[in-house]
Every structure is written in C-alpha cells, then in structure tokens.
Amino acid sequence: MSLTTQIKEFALDIGYSKVGIIPAESFPEYITDLTNRHEMYSFYIKGSFRPLVGAELRSLMPTAKSIITTVYDYSQKNFPKELTDKIGRVYQARCYNAPPERINGSRPQLMREFLRKFGCEVGDKISLPERLVAAKAGIVNYGKNNFAYAEGVGSFIYLTSFVVDKELDYDSPTVEVGCPEGCSVCMKACPTQAIYEPLKLDPRRCIAFNTFMTQDRIAGSHIEPEIREKMGTKVHGCDICQEVCPRNQARLKAKLPDDEYLVNFAQNFSLSQMLNMTDEFYSTRIQPLMFNYIRDRKYFQRNAAIALGNLGDPAFVPDLEVAMKDPEDLVREYAAWALGKIGGRSAKEVLKASLSRETSESVKTEISGAISKATI
Structure with missing residues (x-):
C-alpha cells in the first residue's frame, strides 16, 4: 500500500x-x-x-x-x-x-x-x-x-x-463555484450586505467579524451603531448566509441526533449571565465554546450588551444597570447603548444616574446619546 x-x-x-x-x-x-x-x-x-x-x-x-x-x-x-x-x-x-x-x-x-x-x-x-x-x-x-x-x-x-516534505500522489482540482446559476440568496440575506458581490466579503461589515475581531489589539473595539443594530443576538459568529443557502438545506433539515453536551450547555447559558459573568460562567460557558479569538471577557460582555439591547425587553434593564457599574469602560459604554435601545422610564433613570457618576468621557458620550434616544 x-x-x-x-x-x-x-x-x-x-x-x-x-x-x-x-x-x-x-x-x-x-x-x-x-x-x-x-x-x-x-x-x-x-x-x-x-x-x-x-x-x-x-x-x-x-x-x-x-x-x-x-x-x-x-x-x-x-x-x-x-x-x-x-x-x-x-x-x-x-x-x-x-x-x-x-x-x-x-x-x-x-x-x-x-x-x-x-x-x-x-x-x-x-x-x-x-x-x-x-x-x-x-x-x-x-x-x-x-x-x-x-x-x-x-x-x-x-x-x-x-x-x-514527501512527494505524494496528487489529486485533481475543483476550483469552481458550485452554486445554482443565478442564485444570490446569501447576498440578499446578509443583514449588513457584507457580501458585496459573489465571492467577495468586506469583513468590516460582517457580523461574525464584529463579534470577535473588534478588539483593541486587532481592529479596534468600536462597533459602528449601524452594525450593532443588525447583529441581533449574535455574540460569537454568524451563520445567516449559510442557513439560507439551498446547498445546506438537506443537512439543516435532516433528523440528526442531539449533541448532549450542547443540550446541557444551553440550559445554563443566557445573555444576562454573559453580560455580568462570574468566573465560573467564564470558565464553564464561555471558554469551552468561544476559545478561538477572544481572551478578554470584556468583549464578550460588550457583545451580550448589544444582544440584550436588540431584544428590546425592559426585563433586562436591571442586568444592564449592574453592567453600568462594571470596572471596564467598554462594558459600561455598550450597556448604555443597550439601555437607550430598550428605552422606557426605568432605562432612562438608570442612564441619568450613571451619567452623574461616570468618569470616562467616551462612556459619558454614549450615555448622553442613549438618553436622547431613549423613549418613555
């Protein structure tokens, strides 16, 4: 052989x-x-x-x-x-x-x-x-x-x-596009239009990129408000362009066995826990799945804040109020954005109270913008 x-x-x-x-x-x-x-x-x-x-x-x-x-x-x-x-x-x-x-x-x-x-x-x-x-x-x-x-x-x-370093027997290429002719469903489905033409992606607009590459040491931690609005509840990665693809439907619709690890995992995972995470949550619910790009938990907290803001549920205002006292400027900044997105009297009260004690100029700016946008 x-x-x-x-x-x-x-x-x-x-x-x-x-x-x-x-x-x-x-x-x-x-x-x-x-x-x-x-x-x-x-x-x-x-x-x-x-x-x-x-x-x-x-x-x-x-x-x-x-x-x-x-x-x-x-x-x-x-x-x-x-x-x-x-x-x-x-x-x-x-x-x-x-x-x-x-x-x-x-x-x-x-x-x-x-x-x-x-x-x-x-x-x-x-x-x-x-x-x-x-x-x-x-x-x-x-x-x-x-x-x-x-x-x-x-x-x-x-x-x-x-x-x-060994010469082996080589295979023939398939460097070609296998999509149905005229299909552009993935491009249309991308919320941020990151796929600007077939086979061409602007990573700066990609939701996945914005969940994990926007770090100070890589591409800067700022996520544009336009992108935040379209991230939905995505906190690490995005599969939208794959989920709508006709070539994936057979697998997506197949009756597959459950991954029991993920079933158990999901029962003890929530965005609010991710926002104000404990050391135990970080070690048992963040690192096992999301060890790929991010080591600093503040970026996970930022992503959770965006997701909670996009849900728009006032039930999360108390969680965001806790986050407004987080030692990390980045976490407070995005918690403020989320409170402004949710709006309502309680969210506005939290923002005003936070502004009175805030020392970071960037966070103050975000809080002020959130207050002006928050509706009652």
Missing part, C-alpha cells in the same frame, strides 16, 4: 470526512486578491497569521513538497435553537482551532504524529489559504457566500492542512 493511500485511510479513520493532496507550491492568485483588498484585510495581513508569507510556504518550510488537506464535518449532530441564535455552529462544535487537550484538537495532533511515524517532516504554524488548498485538492468547491462546500455535507465544515 502506498504512503498516499495509508495517509488518506488514516485521515478517514480518525474522523475526517474527505482528504486530498496537492503539491506544495505558492498561491499567487491568493496573494494578488488579498493584496488588492489590503484595506479590508489589513488586520489579517498585518496580524500574527502572516497569510502572505504562508502563501509562499517554502519561505517558511524550504523542504515542503506536498500539502495534505482535510475536511471535518462538524454538523453531524443537532445544534440547539437556543444557541444557534447566539453562537455560530462551528464554535458550538468545538472544532475551530481547538486546544490539544480537546477531542477536536487531538485529531490534527494524531495526524501529525502519524505522518512523522512515516518519516515526514511536518510544517508548523504555516497559515495557508485553506479553502483554495482544499479546492485545488478536489475535495471542496466554492459558494458565493465565500464558504467552501463539500459534496454530501455542505458548508458546515472545518478545513485543516498539513505540509510535509
């Missing part, structure tokens, strides 16, 4: 749904596209991922000869409705950049150990254009919503690649 066959069989054995292999060459088309949209993606280009360097992967690994790419189907179980309104499915599935001590983090580690057992040098910390790699390997094609789609699964997949 060839090494290629052994690699593919092992990948399928440990839970990957599809596996393909391509030569370890550079990706000039990706470099050009990213460079042409530098303004939109400057946070990514300048960040720790170094995608333009990874696209010239031999600059990081001169011995690279092959890329083994895999598809993991994370939609094999049902996702609770109580959570899908708030948290993207890929994060609920605990597979996105999972730590090595979790089951979905151990899978790529098992793959690396298997490859090394057969004498392969395996590249480390190389950021590849995963969707392009998988399409060149023939295991996915593209959707107009910018996601990769695997045959028989849809777009609820997670891609992982492994760069090795």
